[in-house]
Amino acid sequence: MLTRRAIIGSGLAALLPLPVPGLRHLAFAETGPEKPILIVLHLRGGCDGLNFISPATDPHFIEARASELRVAADGKDAGHALAGGPDAKIDFRLHAAAGGLAELYQSGQLAFIHAAGLTDGTRSHFVATDMIEHGVADAAGLTRTPSGWLARSLHADTHGAVPVISASAAPSNDLAGFGAALAVPDLGGGVAPAGGPQVAEMLRQLYAKGDGKPNAAGRSALATLGLVDARLPRDAKGQVQPYQPDPAAHYEPAQDFARPLKAVAQLIKLDLGLEAATLDLGGWDTHEYQPGRFQQAMAKLSNGVAAFWNDLAPYHDRMILVTVTEFGRRLRSNKSAGTDHGRAGVMAVLGGKVRGGRFYGAWPGLEPEKLDEGVDLAVATDYRRVLTELLEAREGRRLDGVFQGYAYPGGLGLFGDRAAVGRG
Amino acid sequence: MIDAAFALARLGLGARPGEAAGLDPRHWLEAQLAPPPGDDPGVAARLDRARLKIKYNEGDSAKNQKWAAMDEMRPLTTLAQPIDQLWPLFDKEQHDGAERRRPLLEVMAATLIRAAHSDYPLRERMVGFWHDHFNVDAWDQEQVAVALPTYDRDVIRRHALGNFRQFLEAVASSTAMLYYLSNRSSRAGSANENYARELFELHTLGRDAYLNDKYDRWREVPGALDGKPAGYIDQDVYEAARALTGWTVEDGSGIDGHRKLPSTGRFAYVDVWHDGYQKRVLATEFDAFQPAQADGRKVLDLVAHHPATARFICTKLVRRLAADDPPPALVQKAVAAWTKYRDAPDQIARTLRAIATAPEFAASRGRKLRRPVELVVAFVRATGMELTPTEPLFNELANAGQRLYGYPAPTGLADQAEAFLGANAMRRRWLILLALADNNWGTGSIDPPPPLMAATPRQAASFWLQAMLGGADPADTEAIAVAIGQPDQPIGPPGAPDTRKRLARAAAFAAMSPGFQSC
Numbered sequence: 001m002l003t004r005r006a007i008i009g010s011g012l013a014a015l016l017p018l019p020v021p022g023l024r025h026l027a028f029a030e031t032g033p034e035k036p037i038l039i040v041l042h043l044r045g046g047c048d049g050l051n052f053i054s055p056a057t058d059p060h061f062i063e064a065r066a067s068e069l070r071v072a073a074d075g076k077d078a079g080h081a082l083a084g085g086p087d088a089k090i091d092f093r094l095h096a097a098a099g100g101l102a103e104l105y106q107s108g109q110l111a112f113i114h115a116a117g118l119t120d121g122t123r124s125h126f127v128a129t130d131m132i133e134h135g136v137a138d139a140a141g142l143t144r145t146p147s148g149w150l151a152r153s154l155h156a157d158t159h160g161a162v163p164v165i166s167a168s169a170a171p172s173n174d175l176a177g178f179g180a181a182l183a184v185p186d187l188g189g190g191v192a193p194a195g196g197p198q199v200a201e202m203l204r205q206l207y208a209k210g211d212g213k214p215n216a217a218g219r220s221a222l223a224t225l226g227l228v229d230a231r232l233p234r235d236a237k238g239q240v241q242p243y244q245p246d247p248a249a250h251y252e253p254a255q256d257f258a259r260p261l262k263a264v265a266q267l268i269k270l271d272l273g274l275e276a277a278t279l280d281l282g283g284w285d286t287h288e289y290q291p292g293r294f295q296q297a298m299a300k301l302s303n304g305v306a307a308f309w310n311d312l313a314p315y316h317d318r319m320i321l322v323t324v325t326e327f328g329r330r331l332r333s334n335k336s337a338g339t340d341h342g343r344a345g346v347m348a349v350l351g352g353k354v355r356g357g358r359f360y361g362a363w364p365g366l367e368p369e370k371l372d373e374g375v376d377l378a379v380a381t382d383y384r385r386v387l388t389e390l391l392e393a394r395e396g397r398r399l400d401g402v403f404q405g406y407a408y409p410g411g412l413g414l415f416g417d418r419a420a421v422g423r424g
Numbered sequence: 425m426i427d428a429a430f431a432l433a434r435l436g437l438g439a440r441p442g443e444a445a446g447l448d449p450r451h452w453l454e455a456q457l458a459p460p461p462g463d464d465p466g467v468a469a470r471l472d473r474a475r476l477k478i479k480y481n482e483g484d485s486a487k488n489q490k491w492a493a494m495d496e497m498r499p500l501t502t503l504a505q506p507i508d509q510l511w512p513l514f515d516k517e518q519h520d521g522a523e524r525r526r527p528l529l530e531v532m533a534a535t536l537i538r539a540a541h542s543d544y545p546l547r548e549r550m551v552g553f554w555h556d557h558f559n560v561d562a563w564d565q566e567q568v569a570v571a572l573p574t575y576d577r578d579v580i581r582r583h584a585l586g587n588f589r590q591f592l593e594a595v596a597s598s599t600a601m602l603y604y605l606s607n608r609s610s611r612a613g614s615a616n617e618n619y620a621r622e623l624f625e626l627h628t629l630g631r632d633a634y635l636n637d638k639y640d641r642w643r644e645v646p647g648a649l650d651g652k653p654a655g656y657i658d659q660d661v662y663e664a665a666r667a668l669t670g671w672t673v674e675d676g677s678g679i680d681g682h683r684k685l686p687s688t689g690r691f692a693y694v695d696v697w698h699d700g701y702q703k704r705v706l707a708t709e710f711d712a713f714q715p716a717q718a719d720g721r722k723v724l725d726l727v728a729h730h731p732a733t734a735r736f737i738c739t740k741l742v743r744r745l746a747a748d749d750p751p752p753a754l755v756q757k758a759v760a761a762w763t764k765y766r767d768a769p770d771q772i773a774r775t776l777r778a779i780a781t782a783p784e785f786a787a788s789r790g791r792k793l794r795r796p797v798e799l800v801v802a803f804v805r806a807t808g809m810e811l812t813p814t815e816p817l818f819n820e821l822a823n824a825g826q827r828l829y830g831y832p833a834p835t836g837l838a839d840q841a842e843a844f845l846g847a848n849a850m851r852r853r854w855l856i857l858l859a860l861a862d863n864n865w866g867t868g869s870i871d872p873p874p875p876l877m878a879a880t881p882r883q884a885a886s887f888w889l890q891a892m893l894g895g896a897d898p899a900d901t902e903a904i905a906v907a908i909g910q911p912d913q914p915i916g917p918p919g920a921p922d923t924r925k926r927l928a929r930a931a932a933f934a935a936m937s938p939g940f941q942s943c
Contacts, residue, residue: 120636121636127636170842182847185848206936213841214793214850214938214941217850218850221846287618335610
C-alpha cells in the first residue's frame with residue numbers, strides 16, 4: 001500500500017497531489033476495482049482497408065487496382081489466409097507484413113470488421129477525424145457535440161488516480177471534455193517536474209490559484225505526474241529504472257510506436273486505475289509510393305500490437321483494443337502508385353473475451369453498382385455500432401447517450417455469449 | 425490602439441528589457457508592416473556568426489561511399505543557396521545523409537535566431553503563421569529538407585506580408601510542397617488528388633466550404649448556376665487535380681524513351697503529363713488544351729479569390745493574433761480589408777493593420793497561449809540573453825509539442841491552447857526554461873543586470889516578475905523567492921558564479937509562472 005507516509009519517507013512529499021478539477025474522487029489505493037481497459041488506436045491518415053485485407057480473388061478488385069496495391073492470394077508475396085471471411089466466394093488475404101495480427105486472428109483473439117466507417121460521405125481527413133472522435137455522423141452533430149465519445153463513456157462517479165491516458169503530446173479529441181486526461185507519450189526517465197522538490201513546490205504554489213487554461217493545466221499536470229512518477233521503479237540512488245517489458249514482448253527497436261505502447265503497458269501495470277487509453281499510428285495517407293509505405297506502416301502496426309499483447313498477458317481478459325481510421329481509400333489506384341481518399345475501411349478488435357478469428361458485418365462487394373458514388377467501397381457497418389458494442393461489453397449493460405441520435409441496431413456478436421469484459 | 429507592452433508581446437514576440445518604455449505602438453506597427461527586405465543588421469551579423477555542429481562517420485567503401493569523416497562547427501552555409509546548388513546532395517555516393525538533413529537544421533537555427541533577435545518580430549510571427557498554414561514536413565522526406573531553405577526564403581518570407589494570390593502560386597510551384605503533397609508525381613489519366621484536396625480544404629476555402637453531401641451534383645451547390653458556388657465538392661477536387669497535372673520538379677525522371685528531366689530540384693511544367701481536356705472547377709468551365717500552366721493558374725485564381733477563402737484565412741489570422749475563439753466582429757474587419765485589397769501587393773499587411781487597430785484586438789489581452797517556440801523566444805527577449813540555437817534545444821521544443829518544420833499532417837501545428845497543455849507538455853515547458861537559465865545545452869548564458877547582483881531573492885523574484893508579467897503578485901514573489909534561497913538575505917557575493925546562476929534561475933522561475941504562459 002502506497003501511503004502518504006511512504007511517500008514522505010521516500011523524499012517525494014513535494015509530489016503529493018492537489019485535488020484535480022474534474023476528478024471527483026482520487027482513489028489513492030494500491031489497487032482499485034478491476035476496471036476493463038479500452039484502448040483506442042487511431043490509424044491516422046486513412047488506412048487503405050483494401051490493402052490491409054484484400055478481397056484477393058475478386059475480379060472487380062483485380063481489374064481496378066495495380067497488382068502491387070493488392071495482397072496476393074498466391075506466389076512468394078502471398079498474404080495470410082483468413083478463415084471466416086465476410087464473403088465465402090472470395091479469398092480474403094491479410095497483408096503479408098501483418099504476421100503478428102495473423103497469429104492473433106488465428107488464435108481467436110482478434111476480429112475484423114471490413115467495410116466499416118462513417119455513414120457521412122466526407123473524404124476530408126480532418127472532418128472525418130473530428131466526426132469519429134466526437135462520436136457523431138454528420139456536420140450538424142459536430143456543431144452540437146463538443147465532447148469526445150470516449151469522454152462521455154467514462155461517466156462513472158469515481159475514478160482511480162489516472163483513469164485515462166493519451167500516449168501523445170496532447171489528449172486525443174475522443175477525450176475532449178474529460179478534465180483529467182493524462183497526455184504523456186513516454187514514461188522513460190520519470191515524469192516528475194525538473195528541478196527537484198523545491199521547484200515542484202514552487203510550481204505548486206504558482207499554479208494553486210487562477211482559472212486560466214495554463215493554471216488548470218499546470219495543476220492537473222503536477223497532480224497526475226507526481227502520482228505516476230512516485231510509482232515508477234527506482235534504483236538505490238533514486239533514479240527511475242527503464243521499463244522492463246515482459247520477456248515475451250518484442251517491441252521494435254524503432255521507438256516511434258513502441259514508446260507510447262510501452263507507456264500504456266507500464267501504466268496498466270502500475271495499477272493506477274486506468275480505464276481508457278488512446279494511441280496514434282500515422283503513415284497511412286498513401287497518395288504515392290503506397291507499396292513500400294504501406295508495408296512499413298503495416299509491419300509497425302502488427303509488430304507493435306503483438307508486442308503490446310504479449311506484454312500484458314495477465315490483463316487480456318480486461319483489455320479491449322480497437323483500431324479506427326478516418327476512411328479507407330479509393331478502389332482505383334492513381335498513377336503515383338498510390339490511392340486517394342475513399343470511404344469504408346477496416347476496424348480490428350482485440351481482446352481476451354473477443355470472439356475472434358472471424359469477420360463481423362456485411363461485405364457490400366466491389367461490383368460497380370455497389371460502390372459508394374461509383375468509386376469507393378461502401379460503408380456496411382457504422383463505426384458507432386462497433387464502439388457501442390465494446391462499451392456495452394465493458395459496462396455489462398445497455399448504454400445510452402454516448403452516441404446521441406444513433407439508433408443502435410444491436411451488437412454484431414463480437415463477444416459471443418461470453419461474460420462482459422472484466423466484470424465477471 | 426493597443427499599448428506598447430501588448431503590441432510587443434502579441435504582435436511581436438516579446439519585449440526586450442526597457443523596450444516598451446516610450447515606444448509609440450502606432451509608429452511601431454507601421455514599421456513592422458513594411459520592414460526593409462532581408463534581415464536587419466543585428467540578425468544578419470548573428471546569422472554570419474552562427475555555427476551548428478555536424479558530425480558523421482567516413483563513408484563505407486564497400487558501398488562505394490566516398491566521403492571523409494566529419495566533425496565540425498559549421499556556419500549556416502545553405503540559407504542563401506538556390507535549390508540547384510543543394511540538389512547534388514542527393515548523390516548518395518558523395519554525401520552522408522546528415523548533409524541532406526543539414527539545410528533543415530540550418531533553417532531551424534535561423535528561425536530561432538531571427539525570432540529571438542529581429543527588430544521586425546511581426547514579420548517573424550507571420551513567417552511562422554504561414555509555415556503552419558502551408559505546412560510541409562521536412563523531417564519525413566529528404567527532398568523537403570533540402571528544399572527548405574528556398575521554401576523559407578523565396579516562398580514564405582518573400583510573401584509573408586504580401587499578396588495571397590501570388591503567395592499561393594509560389595507555394596504551388598515550390599519544390600517542398602510538390603514533394604510533400606505529392607503533386608510532383610501526379611499524371612494525366614489518374615491524377616493524384618493529394619495537393620488539390622488540401623489546396624481547397626487547408627490552403628484556401630476551408631473545410632466549412634466543403635459541401636460533401638453534393639459529391640458530384642455541382643448544379644445543386646448554392647450559387648453554382650450563377651458561377652458563384654458557395655463551396656466546393658469532391659468533383660472540384662478531382663477536376664483541380666487534373667488541372668494541376670504536369671506541375672512537377674526537375675528530379676531526373678524520364679519523360680519518354682528519349683527525354684528526361686534534368687536533376688536540379690527546380691520547378692518544371694511537363695506538358696505530356698498534363699491532362700489537357702476540358703474541366704469544370706467551382707462551376708467554371710475550362711476549355712480543352714490551354715497554354716502551359718494556364719489550367720493550374722485558373723484554379724489558383726478561383727480559389728484565391730473565393731469569398732470562403734477570405735473568411736477561412738482571416739479567421740485563422742485572428743485566431744493566431746487575437747484569440748483561440750476568433751471574435752466574429754474582428755474577423756469581419758479582417759475579411760473586409762482582405763477583400764478590398766485583393767490585388768494589392770501588400771494585401772496581407774493591410775489585413776494585419778485592420779486586425780491590430782481594431783478595439784476587439786485590444787480586448788484579447790492575456791488570452792493567447794504562447795506555443796513552445798514563442799515561450800522560449802519571449803524568455804530570451806525578456807532576459808536579453810544571446811541565444812545560440814543547438815540541437816538539444818530543437819529536440820526539447822519537439823518534446824514540448826513543437827517540432828519545427830516537422831508536423832506530419834498538412835493542417836500544420838495547432839493554434840489552440842489545448843494542444844500544448846497536456847501534462848507532459850507542461851512539464852517540458854518548465855524544463856526548457858530551467859535548462860536555458862542553467863545553460864545546459866550550450867544555448868548561451870543570462871547576464872543579470874548589474875543592479876540585481878546585490879539583490880535578495882525576493883527582490884530578484886519581484887524584478888523578473890515585473891519585467892515579464894508587468895507586475896509582481898506578492899504570493900508569486902514569495903514562492904519564487906523561497907525557491908531561490910533565504911528570501912530576504914542577499915543571494916550571494918555580487919558577480920560570483922553561484923549568484924549569477926541563482927539570478928538566472930530566478931528569471932526562469934518567473935517565466936515558469938502561469939502568467940508568462942500566455943500573453
